[in-house]
Amino acid sequence: MSTVVLDNVSKIYPGGVLAVDRFNLRAEDGELLVLLGPSGCGKSTLLRMIAGLEEITSGDLWIDGRMANHLPPRDRDVAMVFQNGALYPHRTVRGNLSFPLEIAKADPSLVRDRVIELSKALHIDETLDRRPGTLSGGQRQRVAMGRAIVRQPSLFLMDEPLSNLDAGMRTELRMEISSLVRALGVTTIYVTHDQVEALTLADRIAIMNRGVLQDVGTPGQIYNDPATAFVAAFLSSQQLNLLAPQVRTPQNQYILLDFGPHQITMPWTDPRAYAVSQHTGGTIIVGIRPDALAPVPETYDGPSFQGRVRTLEYHGHEWLAYVEAGLPAVAVPEPPDPRQNGKAANGGTPGRARSMMRRLLSGPEREPEHEPEDMLNGASSSGTHRRADLIVRLGSRPVWRTGEHVRVGVDLNRLMLFTNDGGRIDPPRR
Ligand SMILES: Nc1ncnc2c1ncn2[C@@H]1O[C@H](COP(=O)(O)OP(=O)(O)O)[C@@H](O)[C@H]1O
Ligand SMILES: [Mg+2]
Structure with missing residues (x-):
């Protein structure tokens, strides 16, 4: 498992967009940390820098005590799930789930067991022989999560994985994500713009606006004792x-x-x-x-x-x-x-x-x-x-x-x- 430390991290895109501004944050080992903020505030940029998909303009990233700014993505032991978890359309659910292990040349009997175990945890064991095209949106996101986590990464990054699902499915999958990552004990950074998702899922919430960290704390702390007016307003389900x-x-x-x-x-x-x-x-x-x-x-x-x-x-x-x-x-x-x-x-x-x-x-x-x-x-x-x-x-x-x-x-x-x-x-x- 992993700790992640962002030390004064900034991102300026070519053209001068300052997407993340001197960000300091620490994700503890095994923690479910939710990164919350309005659309365009820099959440995906931050997550992609942690994954190694985006270069860090300045500041330091440490993963598990290791300086990671220039570490290739594959050496970070990180798995990521996006809003539209893309699956291999011609592979079955089983084939999608086993793919990362096959690439890693894992023992086939281990692959079989692991896929079955994970598909049960994600409630997709009935769909193992089906192709992604025949699944519902919720089932597809479960497969995408399963595929990301099947290699047991030490860090799990999720970028608005539920935002394309309908409300009922969102609630259901939210609870399952929560129990899955907690059962696995894997450090998870979860990005959302939805304050209810953040409050219900998080061990701690880091809330940002315009690239700047506004507040960090447990859901109760930042709801009841917000550091800024922005945080108070953003977390109010009714208008503040x-x-x-x-x-x-x-x-x-x-x-x-x-x-x-x-x-x-x-x-x-x-x-x-x-x-x-x-x-x-x-x-x-x-x-x-x-x-x-x-x-x-x-x-x-x-x-x-x-x-x-x-x-x-x-x-x-x-x-x-x-x-x-x-x-x-x-x-x-x-x-x-x-x-x-x-x-x-x-x-x-x-x-x-x-x-x-x-x-x-x-x-x-x-x-x-x-x-x-x-x-x-x-x-x-x-x-x-x-x-x-x-x-x-x-x-x-x-x-x-x-x-x-x-x-x-x-x-x-x-x-x-x-x-x-x-x-x-x-x-x-x-
Ligand atoms: N590749 C890019 N090139 C230039 N600007 C970008 C790029 N990706 C994102 N941005 C800008 O950076 C800011 C933060 O974007 P993003 O991290 O996607 O926000 P969020 O995920 O919170 O919606 C936005 O102003 C966005 O337009
Ligand atoms: Mg985003």
Whole structure:
């Protein structure tokens, strides 16, 4: 098995595209490390550098304590699976699985046993005599994974292996990948743009944007304690509320987050108070997940906002309310794109499709709200202030009606506090 260390690794493609920017990361022996980020952020480039398919422009790659920058791919003991795991069309499943072992001149009886064992683990033992053309997409990806792993590499690299499958198959195969690589104990680096895949699969997640590592930690750490506003927004299944209050400290009695029409006070006893007070007189960015907001009675005297319900949205397992509260909102702050060649981030990603859907569903009378996914894709500039609806998770019953004036309770402990350039105000607790 293997450890992988990236030490200040950068990749500049011919033509000047800076695809990976001074990346530092360590994959531990036997770990399932998920590399997460939006389309075009440099994930495949990073994986291909580890595999030896792409030259490293600067920095060092170490595989198992060995300097690997110039190691030929075949000497890295690495196997890779792509989005469209290409199979040999004229060989049966058995022939595809055994091929890498035949090349390595393995003992035929060992080959037979290994192929059967692996096909059982991947639930394709019934298809061994069939050709790839007769298999479903999910079965083909299983064969591709089997073929990659049959030689028991010490490092397994997967580049969005599930993104061409339908949702049901994705979930099923996701669980199987997880149990397979853990049973084999092989160090695995798994690339995806899907935050659910990352959260459910990973031992640890490394999240990147525009070639730059943003955060790394266990799924729980980076979800609950994100290092940047980008990470918080990217990991939110619902849109993250990003607000821009002014910080005041009236008579030094407490900290006032002044949102214009509403204020929230933070007592000095709050562990984050000192860090926030450093921004007195300026603005900060507050991230609030929709489930950190809740309906409260009009008489509620805890931290809250008031507003008018613009739209209610049914999501099957929950309702979301869009509440017009006149709060100043911001886009996800991002550093300027360092790339000279702007082929980057703006593809037709699922995130973009989702936000377009949201716009379509939200009805004609609604003002454009801020769209984190657009911002993640680099479509809007950072720090743009505008009024946005507050998105509130209501649970399984729509306790409010459209047009109703409501009070929204805020869970103070779950406010995420960022500087205007998107870094955390209170350092993550790890
Ligand atoms: N062979 C190449 N030549 C020039 N630019 C490239 C090449 N491959 C990728 N890029 C650019 O590098 C950036 C990162 O791409 P990639 O690693 O494929 O991102 P991801 O896998 O996260 O979608 C993008 O801007 C992409 O257009
Ligand atoms: Mg890619």
